[in-house]
Amino acid sequence: MAEDFKKYEYDVIVIGAGGAGLRAAIEAARSGAKTAIITKSLLGKAHTVMAEGGCAAALQNADPRDGWKVHFHDTMKGSKWLANWQMAEYHAKEAPDRVRELEQWGAVFDRTNKNLINQRNFGGHTFPRLAHVGDATGLEIIRTLQERGIHEGIDIFMEYTVRHLLKEGDRVTGCVAYTRVDGDFHAFSAKSVVLATGGITRVWSVCSGSWEYTGDGHALALWSGAELRDMEFVQFHPTGMVWPPSVRGILVTEGVRGEGGRLTNSDGVRFMFDYVPEMFAGDHAETIEESDQWVEEVVSGKLATVRRPPELLTRDVVAKAINSEVKAGRGSPHGGAFLDISHRGEEAILKKLPSMHHQFKELAGVDISKEPMEVGPTAHYVMGGVLVDAETQESTVPGLFACGEVASGLHGANRLGGNSLSDLIVFGKRAGEFAAKRAKDLAQPVIDETQVQQAIEVMLEPFGNKGGENPGLIYDELRDMMQAKVGIIRTKEELDEAIEDLKNFESRRLASYPGSSRKYNSGWHQALDLKNMVDISYAATLAALTREESRGGHTRDDFPVPDDEYWGKTLNIIYMEDGEIKIRQDPVIEMREDLQDAIKEVKQMIAERAAEAGGGN
Amino acid sequence: MSLKGKKQNFKITRGEGEDSSMQDYEIELDEGMVVLDCVHRIQYEQEPDLAVRWNCKAGKCGSCSAEINGRPRLMCMTRMSDVVQEVDEGEPIDIRPMQTFPHIKDLVTDVSWNYDVAQKIKPINGPEEMNWEFNQMEADRVQHFRECIECFLCVNTCHVLRDHELFDDFAGPRNLVRLAQYEMHPLDLEDRIPEIKKEFGVEYCNITRCCTEVCPAGIQITDDAIIQLKERVVDRYYDPLQRIWRTLTRQKVRY
Numbered sequence: 001m002a003e004d005f006k007k008y009e010y011d012v013i014v015i016g017a018g019g020a021g022l023r024a025a026i027e028a029a030r031s032g033a034k035t036a037i038i039t040k041s042l043l044g045k046a047h048t049v050m051a052e053g054g055c056a057a058a059l060q061n062a063d064p065r066d067g068w069k070v071h072f073h074d075t076m077k078g079s080k081w082l083a084n085w086q087m088a089e090y091h092a093k094e095a096p097d098r099v100r101e102l103e104q105w106g107a108v109f110d111r112t113n114k115n116l117i118n119q120r121n122f123g124g125h126t127f128p129r130l131a132h133v134g135d136a137t138g139l140e141i142i143r144t145l146q147e148r149g150i151h152e153g154i155d156i157f158m159e160y161t162v163r164h165l166l167k168e169g170d171r172v173t174g175c176v177a178y179t180r181v182d183g184d185f186h187a188f189s190a191k192s193v194v195l196a197t198g199g200i201t202r203v204w205s206v207c208s209g210s211w212e213y214t215g216d217g218h219a220l221a222l223w224s225g226a227e228l229r230d231m232e233f234v235q236f237h238p239t240g241m242v243w244p245p246s247v248r249g250i251l252v253t254e255g256v257r258g259e260g261g262r263l264t265n266s267d268g269v270r271f272m273f274d275y276v277p278e279m280f281a282g283d284h285a286e287t288i289e290e291s292d293q294w295v296e297e298v299v300s301g302k303l304a305t306v307r308r309p310p311e312l313l314t315r316d317v318v319a320k321a322i323n324s325e326v327k328a329g330r331g332s333p334h335g336g337a338f339l340d341i342s343h344r345g346e347e348a349i350l351k352k353l354p355s356m357h358h359q360f361k362e363l364a365g366v367d368i369s370k371e372p373m374e375v376g377p378t379a380h381y382v383m384g385g386v387l388v389d390a391e392t393q394e395s396t397v398p399g400l401f402a403c404g405e406v407a408s409g410l411h412g413a414n415r416l417g418g419n420s421l422s423d424l425i426v427f428g429k430r431a432g433e434f435a436a437k438r439a440k441d442l443a444q445p446v447i448d449e450t451q452v453q454q455a456i457e458v459m460l461e462p463f464g465n466k467g468g469e470n471p472g473l474i475y476d477e478l479r480d481m482m483q484a485k486v487g488i489i490r491t492k493e494e495l496d497e498a499i500e501d502l503k504n505f506e507s508r509r510l511a512s513y514p515g516s517s518r519k520y521n522s523g524w525h526q527a528l529d530l531k532n533m534v535d536i537s538y539a540a541t542l543a544a545l546t547r548e549e550s551r552g553g554h555t556r557d558d559f560p561v562p563d564d565e566y567w568g569k570t571l572n573i574i575y576m577e578d579g580e581i582k583i584r585q586d587p588v589i590e591m592r593e594d595l596q597d598a599i600k601e602v603k604q605m606i607a608e609r610a611a612e613a614g615g616g617n
Numbered sequence: 618m619s620l621k622g623k624k625q626n627f628k629i630t631r632g633e634g635e636d637s638s639m640q641d642y643e644i645e646l647d648e649g650m651v652v653l654d655c656v657h658r659i660q661y662e663q664e665p666d667l668a669v670r671w672n673c674k675a676g677k678c679g680s681c682s683a684e685i686n687g688r689p690r691l692m693c694m695t696r697m698s699d700v701v702q703e704v705d706e707g708e709p710i711d712i713r714p715m716q717t718f719p720h721i722k723d724l725v726t727d728v729s730w731n732y733d734v735a736q737k738i739k740p741i742n743g744p745e746e747m748n749w750e751f752n753q754m755e756a757d758r759v760q761h762f763r764e765c766i767e768c769f770l771c772v773n774t775c776h777v778l779r780d781h782e783l784f785d786d787f788a789g790p791r792n793l794v795r796l797a798q799y800e801m802h803p804l805d806l807e808d809r810i811p812e813i814k815k816e817f818g819v820e821y822c823n824i825t826r827c828c829t830e831v832c833p834a835g836i837q838i839t840d841d842a843i844i845q846l847k848e849r850v851v852d853r854y855y856d857p858l859q860r861i862w863r864t865l866t867r868q869k870v871r872y
Contacts, residue, residue, distance in 0.1 A: 103747070520721055522668060
């Protein structure tokens with residue numbers, strides 16, 4: 001029997017209400033488009049609230065030597081040269097104004113002594129670059145966008161989950177959703193749809209992601225014919241909590257290291273000095289004295305005259321270093337490394353890292369102003385996502401746009417800390433702008449009832465599995481499997497096993513039973529989320545299996561070194577054909593000449609600085 | 618004290634609105650668990666359709682507010698090692714949804730009223746030129762308010778709303794904090810005092826400080842936000858000298 005559903009018509013539908021979704025919706029509405037946001041959660045709860053350290057933009061407030069070229073260089077280098085250079089260019093050039101605009105919308109960033117937005121140091125950024133609010137920058141940004149967004153005439157559908165994108169021919173023309181509160185169904189006609197659904201890190205059991213991070217947008221894009229890139233590149237943030245078990249994975253901001261935090265092993269050795277990769281040789285301090293001098297200079301607001309501590313190497317490097325120390329038997333009691341900031345004193349810690357102080361005190365009984373934290377890698381961010389046009393953020397399917405973590409291209413093989421918040425606002429704006437532009441010349445699509453009924457039927461399937469397994473258990477086991485077999489260090493053998501395991505999870509998912517009620521039924525939502533999680537895990541595993549080298553957020557034990565000749569110039573593209581997930585390789589497009597010159601210019605500047613610092617010691 | 622292996626009883630609200638009742642559950646605890654872990658374990662192992670609203674499980678999103686042993690708090694930041702000490706050995710831990718808001722199901726309530734009030738608050742109105750200048754001391758006053766995670770525990774606890782149900786006349790502590798954040802912003806030009814008095818009813822608060830007590834972000838809601846707003850209202854409306862000055866000069870009072 002056909003189910004009832006409600007119908008709506010919009011110019012632009014934005015799926016997701018984190019930083020990227022809100023920014024996209026604001027821009028679309030300001031361009032005159034009739035705009036709606038559909039969000040799985042309540043407004044202001046999205047994963048963006050968990051971003052801590054800051055938002056990277058070359059504002060030149062903290063260090064006038066910074067500029068878009070340096071930010072562009074740092075992003076490309078951090079990406080191991082796989083980022084889409086045009087996106088990196090837009091990002092570096094536009095981030096400063098997007099941050100200043102947030103200030104005009106009410107964001108209150110920490111200040112410099114010249115009364116401007118202050119900036120902090122982060123791994124991979126040559127200069128202090130991250131606009132921040134203590135260690136709760138994400139909360140500040142989402143609240144600012146939320147408080148701006150509700151006055152832009154945007155309709156907001158809270159606790160609605162999109163499960164299907166409607167199509168007409170090859171274009172996307174809307175979507176179908178259910179409501180959490182009462183389990184009703186809703187169909188939206190839209191001239192443009194913007195995916196801003198965030199990431200996929202809930203598929204790993206040790207992760208810093210919120211429950212929403214089940215790869216909804218990645219899967220919706222894949223199912224509707226769009227292509228994904230870089231799915232093998234997963235950022236394992238080096239510092240998540242490791243103890244007690246129930247909080248394992250919760251993020252410890254890189255800001256701790258930006259503020260001078262020291263990583264040591266069980267022998268008390270600052271091991272990061274031993275893990276500087278060749279590509280970063282000479283960029284970082286070589287002695288504890290030089291590190292300490294750098295910290296002293298930057299915390300007192302001076303321009304750094306020496307090189308930064310090796311703790312501020314890019315995240316992929318630090319995560320693997322901690323992993324190696326633990327494997328070598330030099331880990332902390334609960335299998336991590338020690339991270340110590342206590343030398344900065346209680347007052348500075350409470351000002352600059354208040355939520356870290358609170359988090360460790362409340363959840364682990366550790367006072368970080370007096371004792372070291374125990375930290376270890378946690379699945380934090382997926383560099384991979386929907387392949388989009390750099391300028392417009394439109395996917396390979398007309399009418400379907402993507403921005404923020406669900407989109408891909410800016411971060412290549414490894415994202416720099418602080419570049420995700422700036423990604424959200426730069427490309428959120430672009431997606432909203434071009435989605436509205438696209439919508440202008442189009443007639444309102446007609447909702448295809450058959451497609452809607454089919455989507456509803458799929459959503460209702462779990463209720464027919466009386467006596468089946470609790471979806472929550474499958475969900476947990478899937479996450480454990482991915483952690484064990486598609487984690488930070490990968491091998492062909494384990495990846496092959498994962499592919500087989502995922503088939504098994506797919507059949508278990510199909511037979512799971514969430515209980516009978518559609519009203520706020522957590523198990524039902526999990527049963528549906530499992531469909532994305534299985535497909536997206538498969539995409540990530542397939543890409544990891546194919547890339548036979550190690551680079552950034554993808555490390556193969558059986559291919560431990562980078563293969564610059566082939567894989568350094570090649571991207572994995574995931575797509576769906578006849579219901580099957582497939583992979584192909586595309587070459588990286590050569591960088592525009594003026595950008596190559598910019599890179600050379602910055603490289604020279606960094607080399608000169610390194611020579612000076614080396615000579616000065 | 619290690620909790621690993623300890624059997625623990627719970628009483629949890631199940632059902633919808635008036636048809637809901639307290640149900641008994643038992644699970645085995647693990648080291649370092651928080652209350653939300655226990656609710657999840659019950660959902661995963663015994664009751665797939667148990668409704669609970671949560672997002673980050675790190676105390677940053679403010680979604681998992683509930684009343685645990687009668688005290689309003691976040692389930693994700695409440696450690697079992699503390700909670701077990703609040704009840705006698707063998708006695709259940711009591712988990713209920715927030716009581717001030719309309720009940721949806723199990724541990725979930727309808728908090729949309731807070732969003733409706735927020736909609737009525739005018740956005741910031743500052744200079745059109747970019748690169749706003751103000752110092753850290755000025756920022757400090759406002760940043761404190763912006764640490765709010767919108768868990769609405771303060772609203773749930775406020776007796777103006779919980780007992781007297783003045784939802785139409787009073788903005789509630791969360792939104793008064795939002796008003797304070799704009800009112801004390803160094804560059805906001807909007808005159809907010811008349812509506813803080815009338816529409817948002819700041820005078821209904823009689824400073825019992827219950828909201829401050831339950832705030833997981835440690836915001837001094839009463840002293841730093843509400844009392845400050847009350848003083849500004851008093852200065853504007855009840856200070857005779859100010860009134861005469863205003864009448865004579867026809868000037869708006871700046872603070």
